[in-house]
Amino acid sequence: DHQILERLPDVAVHTYIDRVLLQPGTVLTGDNRFYSVFSPFKRRWLSIYEEHATGPFDVNGHGRESVKPSTWDPICNCPDSDLSLFSTTEASAHESLDEFIAQRLTDYEANRNNPSVLGTSRLSGALARGLLSPRQCARAAExxxxxxxxxxxxxxxxxINELIWRDFYQHLLVGFPKLSKNKAFRPETESLRWRNDPSDIDAWKNGRTGIPIVDAGMRELVATGWMHNRVRMIxxxxxTKNLLCDWRIGEAHFMEYLVDSDLGSNNGGWQWSASTGTDAAPYFRVFNPVSQGETHDPNADYVTQFIPELASVPVKRRHAPWTATLPDQYPAPIVDLKSSRQRAIDAFKELKS
Ligand SMILES: Cc1cc2nc3c(=O)[nH]c(=O)nc-3n(C[C@H](O)[C@H](O)[C@H](O)COP(=O)(O)OP(=O)(O)OC[C@H]3O[C@@H](n4cnc5c(N)ncnc54)[C@H](O)[C@@H]3O)c2cc1C
Known part of the structure; x- marks a missing residue:
């Protein structure tokens, strides 16, 4: 960008910060280092935001009217997917933002973890592709x-907290460049003995692991180019834990299929889940996908939507269909949840800190 500006001295160029709420490098510790833990980052972020709220955050003038509508080309590798749920123009992205703020913001906290309801904004694609700026989101809510x-x-x-997480991950990319070079934030995890079993990876990618909430998520990804945040974590x-496969395999698969694919948030989400990242989930706290499903999809609506062959299983058993009569078309679990959890914990324990 700088070189282009130098070569075109007569062309007027206006630049705006709109990919993030606060530009990477502006939220630093007292001794000018990048934060690696979210809570203190957020406290500092909020104090800076509050300080400048009436200045650089005013999006009027370069907000809606002055930006020409544009469309995006299909950007994910899912030719058969139905991408109609997501905005492809700035105008429709703003309509979706307005609709979310008017109708769903109030119940966001209550509904955000249930993948069977439309509880979150689903604006991530528009934000990742630049149809919408996070500043416009914050301003609309204000x-x-x-x-x-x-x-x-x-x-x-x-x-708003989620938008701050988004900023946090963009800051991490700038503060810790190794993250965009395929490296783990915690170097000691580089020697972890991943299994990387090709048939497990294949079953995971194709939604055929025999664990319904996992398979529903992986099928949702391919069918729609998106996946609910709770299910992404699961x-x-x-x-990375039950199948003990390298997080980079999942990260690459998500980058290929997600409409909201974004290096910072995707890398952050994967390294958080794999316990290799900054401020990551502790390695010994492994999600149980059955209880996660029962808690967050209590009527099994989500798993039934993406795995219709489970419809014959009683609702109460649908997150663990092997405890009932398994439908012919649906596989038995490819892994024992209890022993594979312990295997992951043991593998992490072997690492030298
Ligand atoms: C393994 C994994 C991979 C992920 N990969 C991506 C990715 O490639 N691109 C991406 O945008 N998000 C990613 N996320 C974060 C999150 O899942 C999505 O941003 C969220 O599901 C988008 O849905 P929404 O727009 O309805 O979010 P809302 O809940 O409405 O949140 C509003 C906005 O905040 C941002 N946001 C929400 N949650 C997070 C989060 N945990 N981290 C960072 N930003 C967040 C998004 O831009 C989102 O649109 C990933 C999470 C995990 C666990």
Missing amino acids: IKLNRPIWEFPNHAFSW VAQFL
């Missing part, structure tokens, strides 16, 4: 609630 974000009630702040932990 206008609706008629107050700045630091005075938001919990239910609404919880949504499938990522299943791949």
Whole structure:
């Protein structure tokens, strides 16, 4: 960009920060280092945001009207997917934002973890592709609630919190360049003995592991180019812990299929789930995909939507169909959840810290 500007001295160019709320490098510790833990990052982030709220955050003037509508080309490798759920123009992205703020922001906190309801904004594709800026998102919420974000009630702040996570992951990419070079944040995890069994990886990618919430998520990804956040965490932990496969395999697969594929958030999400990242899930706290499914998809609506062959299994057993009569078309689990969990914990224990 700098070189182009130098070569075109007569062309007026205006630049705006709109990919993030706060530019990487602006949220630093007292001794000018990048944060590697989210909570102190967030505290500092909020104090900076509050300081500047009336200045650089005013998006009027380079907001909606002045930006020409544009469309995106299909960007994910899912030719048979139905991408109609996601905005492909700036105008429709703004309509979706308005609709979310008007109708779903109030219940966001209550619904955000249930993949069977439309509880989150589903704006990640528009944000990742630049049809929408996170500043426009924060501003729209501030206008609706008629107050700045630091005075938001919990239910609404919880949504802003996700935008701050997004900023955190963009900061990490700049502060720790090794993250964009295929390296783990925690170097000691590089020697972890991943199994990387090709048939396990294949079953995971194709939604044929025999664990319904995992298979539903992987099928949703291919069918729609998107996956619910709670389910992303579940499938990522299943791949890296129960199947003991390198997080980079999952990261690459997500990058290929997601409409919202984004190096910072994807790498952050994978390294968090695999316990190789900054501020990551502790390695011994392994999600149990059956209880995760029962808690967050209590009526099994989500798994039934993407795995219709489970419809014959009683709802109460649908997250663990092997405890009932397994339908012919659906596989038995490819791994024992209890022993594979222990195998992962043992593999992490072997690492020298
Ligand atoms: C393994 C894994 C991989 C992921 N890969 C991506 C990715 O490639 N691209 C991507 O945008 N998000 C990624 N996420 C984060 C999150 O799953 C999605 O941003 C979220 O599901 C998008 O849905 P939404 O727009 O309805 O989010 P909402 O809940 O409405 O949140 C609003 C916005 O905040 C941002 N956001 C929400 N959750 C997170 C989060 N945990 N981390 C960072 N930003 C967040 C997104 O831009 C989102 O659109 C990943 C998470 C995991 C666990």
